[in-house]
Amino acid sequence: MNEHYWLLALAALVVAATLVGAILLAVRVVRTRKMLGTLGVGGKVAFWGALAYTVFPIDVLPDPIYLDDIGVLAGALIYLGRLVQQRRAAERQLPGQPEPRDEETRRPVP
Numbered sequence: 001m002n003e004h005y006w007l008l009a010l011a012a013l014v015v016a017a018t019l020v021g022a023i024l025l026a027v028r029v030v031r032t033r034k035m036l037g038t039l040g041v042g043g044k045v046a047f048w049g050a051l052a053y054t055v056f057p058i059d060v061l062p063d064p065i066y067l068d069d070i071g072v073l074a075g076a077l078i079y080l081g082r083l084v085q086q087r088r089a090a091e092r093q094l095p096g097q098p099e100p101r102d103e104e105t106r107r108p109v110p
Contacts, residue, residue: 025073050076
């Protein structure tokens, strides 16, 4: 009986940890919403698709196992992060401006 109690407690802990991880990733994805206007259609599809997959009950794995939700949210965050980096790099290099020299782009090491 004691062995079954520990297995049940361990399973509950794993489910709780994955649920917390999925919620934290969902919050991070929602925080990227303010940048969706600048990220184009691909960013909007990744954002809304990841949230829809997480919220709707139809999943690859049953809902007590949130690993698939975590994977979808993490993938969306990685994709959105890359889109943001590309957007920022494009903003830094506006057309018609001279290329920065190497000396100007280096920062002094403290």
